[in-house]
Amino acid sequence: LDLSPITEGGDAGQALRNSLDLAQLVEALGYRRYWMAEHHNLPGIASAATAVALAHVAAGTASIRVGAGGIMLPNHAPLLIAEQFGTLAALHPGRVDLGLGRAPGSDQVTARAVRRALLGNEESFPSEVVELMSYFQPAQPGQAVQAVPGAGLDVPIWILGSSTFGAQVAAYLGLPFAFASHFAPAMMMQAIAIYRERFRPSAQLATPYVMLGLTVVASESDVEARFLFSSLQQSTLNNRTGRPSRVPPPVEDFEARLDPYARAILADAFACAIAGGPETIRRGLHDMIQRQAQTLVRNRRGSASHPRAEWRSERLRGQSCLRL
Known part of the structure; x- marks a missing residue:
């Protein structure tokens, strides 16, 4: 999980180039995934435009999966995220993951600047996840709104969380769950237990699957x-x-x-x-x-x-x- 850290004396361009260098190294070492995360208005993080940063990494690697860990869904219209990650999947088939979180990825002042007139919020997160998932389904005749690219493409969705809320959403929707122990270590075991206890099989996942961020x-x-x-x-x-x-x-x-x-x-x-x-x-x-x-x-x-x-x-x- 990479936030493209900007070091003292460095800049965002160098941070993003460092990210590609690191992605190439861990691909050679046999790592399976390289994820990047959405954070805003932080002078030490260069991965704010996460889909763009992922395109940079995906283009410079050959086989490692690239993904968001994650996209803060309340900051975006679900259709736009489907199009962005549909574009990545069209360019790099079988290599794209999409992790979704409900936090703003910033302070409240910055969140208002990011969201502007968006109708969504943290409370509408589960329904927005379902809407986003629908855009990756094959397009149906007469469907009024389609994600192009996106419809019919294989983009596995993960739910990210640092509390029991994300665990419950992932369990209910039958999606893999990634817990951010680097944000809320005290909640880790409780969140994992709730996820496993309440998991419902889905078309994407038959049994619960947990990833820990460390x-x-x-x-x-x-x-x-x-x-x-x-x-x-x-x-x-x-x-x-x-x-x-x-x-x-x-x-x-x-x-x-x-x-x-x-x-x-x-x-x-x-x-x-x-x-x-x-x-x-x-x-x-x-x-x-x-x-x-x-x-x-x-x-x-x-x-x-x-x-x-x-x-x-x-x-x-x-x-x-x-x-x-």
């Missing part, structure tokens, strides 16, 4: 990984205290400098995070799999401020996964 920072040693992790910790703390920033470089002994309030913020945000050397990563991922997730997705929000460090980290993550 913050994972890998390096050659636990000490080096904790050092790299400090970039993400700084960025997260800035965002959660109303001071959004570009991703800063890592610093030594960052946690030792924090007051109790800041420590509590980071403890909550990263309750499910894994940072360490290969063996630490292997044990952490194994534990997460034991918590009933079929798939793990690594959240990329800028765990290292230098691309080479991140590419090395990704190789180590992949090696750890192979040994699970």
